[in-house]
Structures are given as structure tokens and as C-alpha cells.
Amino acid sequence: MNTSFKGGKDLMFVGKPLDWQTGLQRSATPIMKQIVQLMSFTNVLLFPILLAVVIAIIILCLNNVGNTNISQTNENLVLELTWMFVPIIILSCICSPSFKALKYQMSQKKLPYITIKVTAHQWYWNYEYNLIGNKFNYNSNMLKQHQRIEYKKTNLNLYPDLLATDYELVVPAGRVIRILVTSDDVIHGFAVPSFGLKIDAIPGKLNDAWIKVITPGIYYGQCSEFCGRDHAFMPIAIRAISQERFNSWLKLAKNNLNNAFNAIRHSKYVQ
Ligand SMILES: [Cu+2]
Known part of the structure; x- marks a missing residue:
């Protein structure tokens, strides 16, 4: 985050890291704005995935406490299709804004000042x-x-x-x-x-x-x-x-x- 300071007569923005800062610095260019948006969007998708994985692990652990009869399931079409298509959908969602930000960043500005x-x-x-x-x-x-x-x-x-x-x-x-x-x-x-x-x-x-x-x-x-x-x-x-x-x-x-x-x-x- 940037902080504004009164330095003499000038009121000035200072783009620098702050003590114990964990997040990104406040954006100062249109490119950084896009990167921040992309990160927020990715986080929206990531946290539910993290939560689902943690919950699945906990449920599996609890269900199998003291269980010596290990599951011998060899195939499950629905399950396999699910874990194939769900990641494809999620990655496609991330892919589009990601390429958009990259393209914007790499675009040649014809008339720079x-x-x-x-x-x-x-x-x-x-x-x-x-x-x-x-x-x-x-x-x-x-x-x-x-x-x-x-x-x-x-x-x-x-x-x-x-x-x-x-x-x-x-x-x-x-x-x-x-x-x-x-x-x-x-x-x-x-x-x-x-x-x-x-x-x-x-x-x-x-x-x-x-x-x-x-x-x-x-x-x-x-x-x-x-x-x-x-x-x-x-x-x-x-x-x-x-x-x-x-x-x-x-x-x-x-x-x-x-x-x-x-x-x-x-x-x-x-x-
Ligand atoms: Cu160097």
C-alpha cells in the first residue's frame, strides 16, 4: 500500500513496501490495476478449491479411522469425468483474464510520449x-x-x-x-x-x-x-x-x- 506523506510543501505519494506488509503495493499504473483484478479473481476461485480439498481430506480421515477394509474401487466413470472437466472449466476461467492482462502488458503503444x-x-x-x-x-x-x-x-x-x-x-x-x-x-x-x-x-x-x-x-x-x-x-x-x-x-x-x-x-x- 502506498502512503501519502507531507514532505515540506509537497504532498507526495510514496510507492514503497510497508513494515510487515503481506499484500501487494497499491497499484499506480493501469497494468498493475489489471494484475490486481486478476489476482482477486483467481483468489475467488482458489479459496473454494482449497476449502473443498481440506474438507475432503478431513472426511476421508474421519471415515477411515480404525477401518482396515481399504476401498478397492478401480473405476468410476462419473468421478473420473468430474475431475477431468471441473479443472478444465476452472482453468479456462482463469485463462481468459490472464491472457487479457498479458496482452495488455505486452501491447506496443504506438505513440509513447x-x-x-x-x-x-x-x-x-x-x-x-x-x-x-x-x-x-x-x-x-x-x-x-x-x-x-x-x-x-x-x-x-x-x-x-x-x-x-x-x-x-x-x-x-x-x-x-x-x-x-x-x-x-x-x-x-x-x-x-x-x-x-x-x-x-x-x-x-x-x-x-x-x-x-x-x-x-x-x-x-x-x-x-x-x-x-x-x-x-x-x-x-x-x-x-x-x-x-x-x-x-x-x-x-x-x-x-x-x-x-x-x-x-x-x-x-x-x-
Ligand atoms: Cu542488478
């Missing part, structure tokens, strides 16, 4: 923006304790330990963003739970995905393929901001990244 290339390295991410006249890239490393003051990220709710980065991936909210993912060394995984996004970063191969962040805020993820010593220390932070703030960030970012991030960090706008 922006394409961002994400390159994984041991153990940080590089984000490359390529808009007409705006081509630049920067690295995103995990924020270390001693950098909190320098980067003005002392609010632990907004910038949690092990998840916050020095520079986030910045995207405009409400727009379709195409993401190309690759790696420079070993296989990494680009995963952001609240986006329903998990895609392998493979050397020599470009994988592609799309996101559309509904609510502005900061969303956190982590590398999800074991990639060596500092695998646990290459978090992903994505900052979704309004279109107009994104435009001003973009203008500044290609010349001076620090100024660009300072501008959105100290914004008077409510996100």
Missing part, C-alpha cells in the same frame, strides 16, 4: 533520455547515509533507506512512457512493484515495456535478478511529476542535473 533507455550496471542504473534536442543520460546510485544532507533527502518517509537514490528516473504522470531495458554487464532485473513492472535487463538485448503512472509521486523498486556483490544495493526510484514540471526539469537536466533535481525537489507545487 517519451522513450527512456534503462541500462543496468553492476551496481547502478543509467537512464538515457532521447527527445529531439534533448539527449542526455545520467547514473542513479543508491543514496548513502552521508549524502542525505548534500542531496536534501533527509525525510526518511520520502527517501527510505536502501531504496532512495541520488537521482531518480523522472517521468511525466499520466503519459505513456516506453522503457527500453538492457544491461552492460550481467543480467539484472528492472522491477517496480506498484507499476506491475518486472523486466530482465540482458546484455546485448533490448527488452521493452511501457508504463503510465496515474498518480504523481515517488515509486520504489529494486534489481530483481541476482547480479553479484551489491545486488541488494541498486534500488530503482521513479519520480512521476506533472507535465509542466517535467518540461522544466527536462530543460535544466540536459545542462545541469543538480539544478534540475533541485528545482523539482523544492517546488512549491503540490504534487
